[in-house]
Amino acid sequence: xxxxxxxxxxxxxxxxxxxxxxxxxxxxxxxxxxxxxxxxxxxxxxxxxxxxxxxxxxxxxxxxxxxxxxxxxxxxxxxxxxxxxxxxxxxxxxxxxxxxxxxxxxxxxxxxxxxxxxxxxxxxxxxxxxxxxxxxxxxxxxxxxxxxxxxxxxxxxxxxxxxxxxxxxxxxxxxxxxxxxxxxxxxxxxxxxxxxxxxxxxxxxxxxxxxxxxxxxxxxxxxxxxxxxxxxxxxxxxxxxxxxxxxxxxxxxxxxxxxxxxxxxxxxxxxxxxxxxxxxxxxxxxxxxxxxxxxxxxxxxxxxxxxxxxxxxxxxxxxxxxxxxxxxxxxxxxxxxxxxxxxxxxxxxxxxxxxxxxxxxxxxxxxxxxxxxxxxxxxxxxxxxxxxxxxxxx
Amino acid sequence: xxxxxxxxxxxxxxxxxxxxxxxxxxxxxxxxxxxxxxxxxxxxxxxxxxxxxxxxxxxxxxxxxxxxxxxxxxxxxxxxxxxxxxxxxxxxxxxxxxxxxxxxxxxxxxxxxxxxxxxxxxxxxxxxxxxxxxxxxxxxxxxxxxxxxxxxxxxxxxxxxxxxxxxxxxxxxxxxxxxxxxxxxxxxxxxxxxxxxxxxxxxxxxxxxxxxxxxxxxxxxxxxxxxxxxxxxxxxxxxxxxxxxxxxxxxxxxxxxxxxxxxxxxxxxxxxxxxxxxxxxxxxxxxxxxxxxxxxxxxxxxxxxxxxxxxxxxxxxxxxxxxxxxxxxxxxxxxxxxxxxxxxxxxxxxxxxxxxxxxxxxxxxxxxxxxxxxxxxxxxxxxxxxxxxxxxxx
Numbered sequence: 001x002x003x004x005x006x007x008x009x010x011x012x013x014x015x016x017x018x019x020x021x022x023x024x025x026x027x028x029x030x031x032x033x034x035x036x037x038x039x040x041x042x043x044x045x046x047x048x049x050x051x052x053x054x055x056x057x058x059x060x061x062x063x064x065x066x067x068x069x070x071x072x073x074x075x076x077x078x079x080x081x082x083x084x085x086x087x088x089x090x091x092x093x094x095x096x097x098x099x100x101x102x103x104x105x106x107x108x109x110x111x112x113x114x115x116x117x118x119x120x121x122x123x124x125x126x127x128x129x130x131x132x133x134x135x136x137x138x139x140x141x142x143x144x145x146x147x148x149x150x151x152x153x154x155x156x157x158x159x160x161x162x163x164x165x166x167x168x169x170x171x172x173x174x175x176x177x178x179x180x181x182x183x184x185x186x187x188x189x190x191x192x193x194x195x196x197x198x199x200x201x202x203x204x205x206x207x208x209x210x211x212x213x214x215x216x217x218x219x220x221x222x223x224x225x226x227x228x229x230x231x232x233x234x235x236x237x238x239x240x241x242x243x244x245x246x247x248x249x250x251x252x253x254x255x256x257x258x259x260x261x262x263x264x265x266x267x268x269x270x271x272x273x274x275x276x277x278x279x280x281x282x283x284x285x286x287x288x289x290x291x292x293x294x295x296x297x298x299x300x301x302x303x304x305x306x307x308x309x310x311x312x313x314x315x316x317x318x319x320x321x322x323x324x325x326x327x328x329x330x331x332x333x334x335x336x337x338x339x340x341x342x343x344x345x346x347x348x349x350x351x352x353x354x355x356x357x358x359x360x361x362x363x364x365x366x367x368x369x370x371x372x373x374x375x376x377x378x379x380x381x382x383x384x385x386x387x388x389x390x391x392x393x394x
Numbered sequence: 395x396x397x398x399x400x401x402x403x404x405x406x407x408x409x410x411x412x413x414x415x416x417x418x419x420x421x422x423x424x425x426x427x428x429x430x431x432x433x434x435x436x437x438x439x440x441x442x443x444x445x446x447x448x449x450x451x452x453x454x455x456x457x458x459x460x461x462x463x464x465x466x467x468x469x470x471x472x473x474x475x476x477x478x479x480x481x482x483x484x485x486x487x488x489x490x491x492x493x494x495x496x497x498x499x500x501x502x503x504x505x506x507x508x509x510x511x512x513x514x515x516x517x518x519x520x521x522x523x524x525x526x527x528x529x530x531x532x533x534x535x536x537x538x539x540x541x542x543x544x545x546x547x548x549x550x551x552x553x554x555x556x557x558x559x560x561x562x563x564x565x566x567x568x569x570x571x572x573x574x575x576x577x578x579x580x581x582x583x584x585x586x587x588x589x590x591x592x593x594x595x596x597x598x599x600x601x602x603x604x605x606x607x608x609x610x611x612x613x614x615x616x617x618x619x620x621x622x623x624x625x626x627x628x629x630x631x632x633x634x635x636x637x638x639x640x641x642x643x644x645x646x647x648x649x650x651x652x653x654x655x656x657x658x659x660x661x662x663x664x665x666x667x668x669x670x671x672x673x674x675x676x677x678x679x680x681x682x683x684x685x686x687x688x689x690x691x692x693x694x695x696x697x698x699x700x701x702x703x704x705x706x707x708x709x710x711x712x713x714x715x716x717x718x719x720x721x722x723x724x725x726x727x728x729x730x731x732x733x734x735x736x737x738x739x740x741x742x743x744x745x746x747x748x749x750x751x752x753x754x755x756x757x758x759x760x761x762x763x764x765x766x767x768x769x770x771x772x773x774x775x776x777x778x779x780x781x782x783x784x785x786x787x788x
Contacts, residue, residue, distance in 0.1 A: 004593055004621075005559070006650055007508050013653050035460075043458040049450035052665070056443035064437040064633040066429075099493060099659035106658050110529060114401050115509050132657040135504060165399070199398055227398075239458040241664035256400055259407050263526045264500050265493035269663040270635035271446070 009115075009137050031381030032349040033368040036175065036236075036324050042295060043239055044288055048275060051282070055274040063270040069261045070254075071097025071246070072273035078280050079232070079246050086207075087221035088230065090248045096257050099268045101205050101233035101245035104257075105129050105168075107264070108201050108229060108247075109136040111256040112165045120158060120167045120198065122150050124356030124365070126175045129168055129203065140358050143167075149174070149181030152188045155196060167198045171219055172207040173323025176356045176367040180321060183216045190219060193227035199253070205233040205245075206323035208289055211297035215322070226250040234276050236324070237289055242272040296324070296371050303370040303378050310386025312393050317368075326368045327353070331393060336366040339392050348384045403509075403531050425775030426743040427762040430569065430630075430718050436689060437633055438682055442669060445676070449668040457664040463655045464648075465491025465640070466667035472674050473626070473640050480601075481615035482624065484642045490651050493662045495599050495627035495639035498651075499523050499562075501658070502595050502623060502641075503530040505650040506559045514552060514561045514592065516544050518750030518759070520569045523562055523597065534752050537561075543568070543575030546582045549590060561592045565613055566601040567717025570750045570761040574715060577610045584613060587621035593647070599627040599639075600717035602683055605691035609716070620644040628670050630718070631683055636666040690718070690765050697764040697772050704780025706787050711762075720762045721747070725787060730760040733786050742778045 055063055070076065076095045083090050098104045105128075113119070115137035121130070123142045133140070141164065144154035150169060158164070167189075171181035193200055202219045220230040233245040247257060261267070279285060303326060304319055311317075314331040330336060336352040343349065353365025373381060449457055464470065470489045477484050492498045499522075507513070509531035515524070517536040527534070535558065538548035544563060552558070561583075565575035587594055596613045614624040627639040641651060655661070673679060697720060698713055705711075708725040724730060730746040737743065747759025767775060 004506070004644075004647055005591070007504070007506055007511075009508075010505050010650050010653060014649075037460050040455045040459050043455045045450065045455050045458060048458060049447065052446040052450065053443065056439065056446065061434045061437045061439050062635075064439060064442060064635040065434050066431050066634045099663075102657070103659045110401070111404050112398070112401055114403075115531075117401075128657060131653075135654065135657055137509075197399070240460045240660075241456075241458040243659055243661065243663045250398075253398055255408075256404050259404060259525075260529065263496070263522060263529055264658060265497045265637055266634075267637070269493075269637045269666045271669075272663045272665060275665075 009135050013131065013134070030344070030347045030349050031373060031377045031384070033370070033373060033381060034349045034351045035372055036369055037240065037372045038236065038292070039372050039374065042292060044279070044284065047279065047284055048239065051275050051278045052271070055271060055278055058278070059274050063274050065270070067267045067270045069096070069258045069267050071095070071268060072270060072277060074281070075273050075277040078277055079248070082280070083230070083248055087217040088248060091251070093251050094248055094254055096247050096249070096254055096261065097268050097273055098245045098247055098261070099265055100235055100243045101203065101231040102128060102132070103264070104231035104245055104247040105132050105201065105203065107257045107260040108166065109133055109138070110260040111253065112199065113138050114163070117163045117165045118161060120155065120164065121358070122169065122174065123358065124176055124353060124362055125168065126170055126203065127355050130358055133168070145179065147179060149179055149185055152185055152192060155192060160196070162197070164196065164198060167193070167200045168203065169200065169219070170203045170206070172204055173209065173320050173325070175206070175323070176325055176353060177327045178318050178320030178323055178325050180216070181219070186216055186219045187222050190223045190225060190228050194225050198227070200228045201231065202228055203231045205236050208237050209293060209296060209324065210322040211293060211300060212321040220248060229253060237285070237292065238276060238279055242269070242276060244268060244272050244276045299370045299375065299378060300326070302375055303368065303382060306379055306382040307386070310383050312386070312389050314393055315389060324369050324371045326370060328366045328368060330364040330366070332364055334393055335363045337363065339366065339388065342388045342392050343385055346384045346388050348381045348388070350385070403529050407525065407528070424741045424743050425767060425771045425778070427764070427767060427775060428743045428745045429766055430763055431634065431766045432630065432686070433766050433768070436686060438673070438678065441673065441678055442633065445669050445672045446665070449665060449672055452672070453668050457668050459664070461661045461664045463490070463652045463661050465489070465662060466664060466671060468675070469667050469671040472671055473642070476674070477624070477642055481611040482642060485645070487645050488642055488648055490641050490648055490655065491662050491667055492639045492641055492655070493659055494629055494637045495597060495625040496522060496526070497658070498625035498639055498641040499526050499595065499597065501651045501654040502560065503527055503532070504654040505647065506593065507532050508557070511557045511559045512555060514549065514558060515752070516563065516568065517752065518570055518747060518756055519562065520564055520597065521749050524752055527562070539573065541573060543573055543579055546579055546586060549586060554590070556591070558590065558592060560595050561587070562595045562597065563613070564597045564600070566598055567603065567714050567719070569600070569717070570719055570747060571721045572712050572714030572717055572719050574610070575613070580610055580613045581616050584617045584619060584622050588619050592621070594622045595625065596622055597625045599630050602631050603687060603690060603718065604716040605687060605694060606715040614642060623647060631679070631686065632670060632673055636663070636670060638662060638666050638670045693764045693769065693772060694720070696769055697762065697776060700773055700776040701780070704777050706780070706783050708787055709783060718763050718765045720764060722760045722762060724758040724760070726758055728787055729757045731757065733760070733782065736782045736786050737779055740778045740782050742775045742782070744779070
């Protein structure tokens with residue numbers, strides 16, 4: 001067969017990891033802790049069904065016609081108010097609706113990166129963000145991280161290059177580690193960006209899924225130098241299938257994100273935008289979020305408790321204050337890849353931590369999702385995994 | 395204000411042309427022939443409103459959950475059948491749903507182009523395709539075109555470079571010229587691609603909007619060497635606001651388009667995909683398309699007739715057999731830019747042809763859209779434009 005000559009940035013990517021995970025999770029008898037999905041029965045199906053009719057009534061043919069690349073005006077206005085509640089003052093001109101917050105990362109890459117430019121990240125960090133930046137030819141530099149997130153002073157140690165462009169962070173309940181950036185670091189980081197000639201990409205899909213008290217506002221709230229771009233998402237709090245997220249950025253950056261978006265998909269599905277707006281403006285978001293948080297808190301607590309009962313003493317993990325993931329460390333010398341092979345035989349799946357490391361590392365780590373599985377599946381799946389661990393680590 | 399250092403490919407793009415056009419068309423008293431939109435009252439509003447409810451009933455929470463990057467399975471299966479009717483045999487694995495066919499161009503650029511790679515195009519060609527390729531650092535080479543589309547032998551004249559990657563064509567009712575590629579060239583082009591080391595991107599948003607008899611099947615129907623990627627769209631035949639299109643490509647290329655899509659927006663809005671599928675599978679597409687074609691044929695004929703009555707003899711234009719646009723030539727030495735300035739004073743707008751030329755040219759050309767304006771607006775607007783022409787060209 002003809003093998004076309006692909007771009008150098010995509011040529012060696014196979015997407016195989018993600019496809020393998022999907023294959024696993026699609027087998028009905030496998031209990032999967034691999035994905036990052038809401039449980040399907042927690043999706044506000046009835047409310048959104050009604051709202052889809054309402055959106056047609058209220059916005060008539062507007063939802064079916066071309067819209068602007070900036071997004072559906074009422075939704076952008078809602079986002080301004082929503083961000084104000086989080087402590088971020090944004091003008092309408094500083095908001096663009098995206099097709100999921102993932103498109104926000106893609107548009108930032110498109111706006112900022114030349115081939116071989118550098119992105120500064122945490123290690124480990126969000127798998128697909130790594131892939132997005134690689135597709136634009138980025139190479140990576142890493143700050144140090146501890147239990148309070150990235151260490152600001154470590155950014156000063158990174159050798160200065162004019163090709164250093166973006167600092168990418170998931171400050172709340174980081175994917176995959178679950179770590180949250182401390183409040184003092186949120187205040188400190190924006191002021192460092194000008195000297196480092198960086199723009200900070202604050203990717204915040206999990207910021208509203210808070211289960212304990214200690215929550216901090218966005219880094220963007222401290223962005224006096226206009227060097228922070230906030231990416232938000234309705235995927236984790238309403239519906240991932242509708243693909244609606246947003247970016248809040250200085251106007252000079254929004255202008256370029258709009259050009260990128262005109263060229264990527266013209267605009268986000270108008271019906272989806274109108275539905276998300278009606279859900280939020282109709283007062284359904286807050287109670288739905290409370291309900292989600294209660295469900296997810298219980299599942300997190302259950303998973304932690306079952307892990308405590310069944311996992312070997314040599315295995316350690318964190319207790320995340322929110323988000324969707326628990327981060328697990330096997331004893332040094334044991335690999336999560338090896339564990340996964342055995343686990344799959346027992347019909348239980350997770351994602352190995354090394355996927356989240358650029359250039360190797362983390363082979364003894366793994367990520368467990370607690371939002372998607374039912375309580376019964378959590379009990380059964382974690383118990384199975386514990387058994388596999390006892391054998392594998394013996 | 396802080397001016398961030400943008401990527402070299404986006405730095406000089408302002409998006410100003412498109413924004414200026416939008417500003418014009420948004421003034422309610424301006425008759426605009428600038429855009430490429432369906433008239434809002436031709437959108438199948440009632441049918442799609444019902445179908446949105448039906449999609450929720452039938453596909454339950456699936457429409458709200460994450461889907462696969464390849465797209466909603468029933469829609470992909472429909473696309474296979476739809477393409478078979480057009481003479482293209484495609485397997486399911488050769489189909490990906492995109493967020494509008496524009497995303498198909500973007501994903502092809504992402505999959506194939508390194509900085510400074512070349513795309514071969516017609517001159518003039520689709521404005522936003524030029525912009526998409528430029529955002530991936532492409533430079534351009536041009537084949538010759540005549541009234542039957544691109545001239546295959548002219549491609550042999552182009553100097554061979556390993557960096558020549560894509561041949562981009564809009565074979566049906568080209569935007570902006572309205573020209574259609576002849577049947578013999580459709581058969582000839584695919585066989586030339588291997589020697590030229592090109593992949594042919596067949597962008598076909600207008601192929602179903604045929605008003606006269608002479609219609610040819612897709613170039614992709616003659617793709618024995620697996621070197622043609624077909625991009626289709628539901629924007630012009632159902633609804634642009636839902637943002638659903640598709641690509642049909644050899645599996646080795648689809649694999650890379652899927653990786654690009656995973657990184658761009660994960661997948662296209664599931665509700666929109668399910669609605670497009672239900673509209674098509676429910677037998678609504680064919681009658682709706684017939685109705686659209688009847689409306690647009692009448693509008694085309696009306697516009698041509700009114701142009702004939704009101705435009706000066708020194709102005710010439712084509713009679714497109716389909717699509718949305720009439721291409722107009724002013725006498726040499728007169729500019730469409732100059733005409734537009736005068737036309738706007740008389741509250742009538744169009745798009746100047748030079749926007750569709752890379753590196754200059756076409757200053758005496760302009761594009762008129764006949765789908766969006768009402769018959770009364772066509773009569774009034776073309777009459778006004780004729781008056782402005784008589785003065786401007788005098």
